Amino acid sequence: MLIGKPPDVPSSEITSREAYNEYFNRRRSERRSFLRGVVAAGAVALGADRLAELAANLIDPRIAALAGTKLQTVKSPLTTTGEQLTSFDDITHYNNFYEFGVDKDKPAKNAGGLPTRPWTVKVEGKVAKPLTFDIEALLKLRPLEDRVYRHRCVEGWSMVIPWVGYSLSELIKQCDPLPSAKYVQFLSYFDHHVEKWYGEDATIFWPYSEGLRMDEAMNPLTLLTFGLYGEVLPNQDGAPVRIVVPWKYGFKSAKSIVTVRFVDKMPSTTWNDQAPNEYGFYSNVNPNVDHPRWSQKTERRIGLPFYEQRRTTLMFNGYGDQVASMYNGMNLAKNF
């Protein structure tokens, strides 16, 4: 990807993010079309079709990152109030997206080549209408809402993120799941050519798989997410579309999804497969159930000084009013 380094300027002259993005996108598209022109002319002159094809792939405009594009949004009654938002910089540079590397700063560096256009989401399995949605159609399916959610990672850290999206139930309703559909499975994008082999960092079977029980998937809080901070999702945060389940540990919220599959049995999910004693299928945020390797009673809020980070973890991450009834009569220590 062609990334221009912004010139060094005194902080007083630093432009707003919007202005910078506009400038940056314009410059990038100018550079790209110029390059395409030059390379195409050269290829034609040489009569080298193969070369032209190669060049077209190298600077494929479809791979151009759309991150930063403003989204039109509406307010939502389901948004979380009274929390200080985590900065855009921390949300986009402290990521667990293992397909792009294990260290938290790796996805921001490595996810640039994720081809977010064209993009389709295939709905399959036990549904009356198995449909394939183009990302543009998905974006227009329902009005996009601003939803601030607390985000609690199983590792013990947390953020407050202003997501953009609409309830996943809106998509599910379009596909008429059959009565036999008891669970929904989400599969993330994976391509060895794009997501280089980070075998030295982790040994995990891709593609990433996650799942929810039907009632969990239909809960209005479960968000089909397209953006954050009012803008298109940066690739490292799961562009172009991901799931956000705010009362569960972060790994339940699958990124960059390409398949939504309705199934009759509890689907196999990545971290549960990896270490079933550490990551349960439900993985509801629960301060009373320790992770085998650490307590979940408290968490560290990202972006604060070290002496202010520690805070109490809330049952269901503070969303008990909306979700607790789904687990009535269930032993949550056993079904962790």
Add this chain to the structure above:
Amino acid sequence: MHMSANSANAASTANAARLAIMKRSTVLILKTLVWIGCLLPLATAIYEAVTNTLGPDPTAQLASITGLTALWMLAGTLAISPLRSLSPRLSWLIKFRRLLGLFVFFYASLHMLTWLGLYAGFDLTTITADITKRRFIIMGVTTWLLLLPLAVTSTTWAIRKLGGKNWNRLHMLVYLAALTAMAHYWWKVKTGVMSPAPYTLVILVLLGIRPLLAWNRKRKARAESSRPGNLASIEP
């Protein structure tokens, strides 16, 4: 912090003579550099903590800096003996092992403090639960407890009091500490995450090479002593 069998004779006249060759001023300069190098991770951490530039998760960053520094310095102390056996010209390295070893203990202690303070909030119930339930914490505390007697007996007075043989035997605990630190690291990271692999490889090589070097030394010594008219060499 420890002495391997080959350096047990470190007090021997030949070695003493060779070590004395290095000029006092050179030693002073090198010692200063080692001090600066060893304090650098701490200085960086303090600077970043004060300026709030430890990154998105300062608590985890402090734990990571102190832990990794202790691990790699531990590997450094274990590298000194094998390096010295490569060439007599590297004998002087022994002058820095105690210092490096004490810094291992220093960073390991800071690392443990990040757990006690920033993770457990000095809360006794949390600390007890951690120690009794979590194997990576058990391994971490074990490592610190193994390093403690080594740090305590690092003074010249203690070496004299214990006697070279006992002191050497005691300081063999460092091998165990290197292994428990390794277990601590592996059990800390998620299943499938390979980040402890480089440290593991280095430690296993440094530990594995020792019997080989000892065998090679014995072979040489036998060859030397069987040569007629040769005065038995004291060289390691």
